[in-house]
Amino acid sequence: MxxxxxxxxxxxxxxxxxxxxxxxxxxxxxxxxxxxxxxxxxxxxxxxxxxxxxxxxxxxxxxxxxxxxxxxxxxxxTFTATVVLQLVAEQRLRLDDTVQSLLPDQVRTDNALSSAPITVRQLLNHTSGLYDYIDGLLPHFRSLDQYWPREQLIGIGLAQPRYFPTPGTRFRYSNTNYLLLDLIVERITDRDLRTNLERRLFEPLGLxxxxxxxxxxxxxxxxxxxxxxxxxxxxxxxxxxxxxxxxxxxxxxxxxxxxxxxxxxxxxxxxxxxxxxxxxxxxxxxxxxxxxxxxxxxxxxxxxxxxxxxxxxxxxxxxxxxxxxxxxxxxxxxxxxxxxxxxxxxxxxxxxxxxxxxxxxxxxxxxxxxxxx
Incomplete structure (x- = not known):
């Protein structure tokens, strides 16, 4: 060193x-x-x-x-959002598409996606109202190096009530929003976010x-x-x-x-x-x-x-x-x-x-x- x-x-x-x-x-x-x-x-x-x-x-x-x-x-x-907006530019996604329509398998009667629709725009600007999974990690903590599956983190975020019931009405920062965007990118491109970041940003820019x-x-x-x-x-x-x-x-x-x-x-x-x-x-x-x-x-x-x-x-x-x-x-x-x-x-x-x-x-x-x- x-x-x-x-x-x-x-x-x-x-x-x-x-x-x-x-x-x-x-x-x-x-x-x-x-x-x-x-x-x-x-x-x-x-x-x-x-x-x-x-x-x-x-x-x-x-x-x-x-x-x-x-x-x-x-x-x-900002990197994740840029990939999402590139998909919008390619007309493969719209800012007003709803999470419920893009990720129907994530909607359950007992989770936070079961009520008012949330759009891609509201995920990007943190107006979805979704609970921040970071606030719910402690009961699941075992060690600093433990692996956290994305599905587990999304599940923690969706299991709690929304911070406010009507999306788009105010700002409330929530990391859960960007894990859902990750899943949306993967579904649309049939490639994981890492591959999209590498091909769309890291390699073209020489990062x-x-x-x-x-x-x-x-x-x-x-x-x-x-x-x-x-x-x-x-x-x-x-x-x-x-x-x-x-x-x-x-x-x-x-x-x-x-x-x-x-x-x-x-x-x-x-x-x-x-x-x-x-x-x-x-x-x-x-x-x-x-x-x-x-x-x-x-x-x-x-x-x-x-x-x-x-x-x-x-x-x-x-x-x-x-x-x-x-x-x-x-x-x-x-x-x-x-x-x-x-x-x-x-x-x-x-x-x-x-x-x-x-x-x-x-x-x-x-x-x-x-x-x-």
Missing amino acids: ASAGRAAEAQSAGRHRDPALQALVDKVVDDPNPNPGAFLLARDGLTDRFGAAGVADRATRMPMAPELKFRAGSVTK RDTSYPLARTTIGGAHVHGYADVSFLLPNAPDATRFDVTGVSPSEAGASGALVTTAADVTRFYRALLQGRLLPEPLLRTMLTDTVPATGSAPPVVAYGLGMYVYATECGLAYGHGGTAPGFQTFALNTRDGHHQLVAHTNWNSLVDSGIDKDFWAAFQQGYCSDPR
């Missing part, structure tokens, strides 16, 4: 280390914050600047660097460091290690508040958050998307402007489109997504034309709802609006 760390440092040396970004990430890792490491990568056209602080691996002391792979969490949702693992709990190549507070799950674990959870099974997230990637690949994807290279312009406009108020989200989030957050920053509207996976937290923000971009990452989070990581939250907002030096 030491050699991988040196290679990452060497690559970072070819970029401009920006004092303003560096000051922000230094604050993220300063005591008493529990974050082992953090980075900010800003891209303006062909120019990159960054700040990186702390370590990517506490055991080897490998320095944090923006070239390392990490689990991207819900940033995955060589991006993958969609489900069964694999390890990350290949030089990567960030993620740390979390597992004291409520594994109270006897050593160093339970900063426990290495890198080996958690990505099957727990699936289409809602299983992506492994790098900052460079994230910026390449969003730039291609926002510059109209992945979707026809009218459909891209719908993705960004067919929004609902993101009720309950912390500022600068103001709205949610079709797999895309809208952020009202001090320097104007930004588009992208945040992502949390056990031990990892990421934000990707972009201007409408994809010219100015920021990826922010830290390798710690709390598995319990203990509030916002204030210094990291400030870092991604201030970093996005910082001027190039």
Whole structure:
């Protein structure tokens, strides 16, 4: 791992280390914050600047660097949504098609699909009202590396009552929505989501460091290690508040958050998307402007489109997504034309709802609006 760390440092040396970004990430890792490491990568056209602080691996002391792979969490949702919208562009799917018509075998008299119809659009923008299966995982937990079948996760999400009875009336973030989209993509294309992501996005865009693992709990190549507070799950674990959870099974997230990637690949994807290279312009406009108020989200989030957050920053509207996976937290923000971009990452989070990581939250907002030096 030491050699991988040196290679990452060497690559970072070819970029401009920006004092303003560096000051922000230094604050993220300063005591008493529990974050082992953090980075900010800003891209303006062909120019990159960054700040990186702390370590990517506490055991080897490998320095944090923006070239390392990490689990991207819900940033995955924009990738999944793009595949769905490509199927819309190909006229193989309509935004107003209902889940009940597309997945009739999922409808049962005793589950949440038995009442008012839910559309593909409402899955994409989190207005379905469906219960978030993440909130119901704890009774089923056995170990961090256990494999979670998609059918089990969907079943957990559909077994509970809806958050509200009438779809489309308000926003309520639910990962269950994107597992159903995964199933819809598979039914329509007769290929799993991984194959669709690889053929439609990863390969055409040259995202060589991006993958969609489900069964694999390890990350290949030089990567960030993620740390979390597992004291409520594994109270006897050593160093339970900063426990290495890198080996958690990505099957727990699936289409809602299983992506492994790098900052460079994230910026390449969003730039291609926002510059109209992945979707026809009218459909891209719908993705960004067919929004609902993101009720309950912390500022600068103001709205949610079709797999895309809208952020009202001090320097104007930004588009992208945040992502949390056990031990990892990421934000990707972009201007409408994809010219100015920021990826922010830290390798710690709390598995319990203990509030916002204030210094990291400030870092991604201030970093996005910082001027190039």
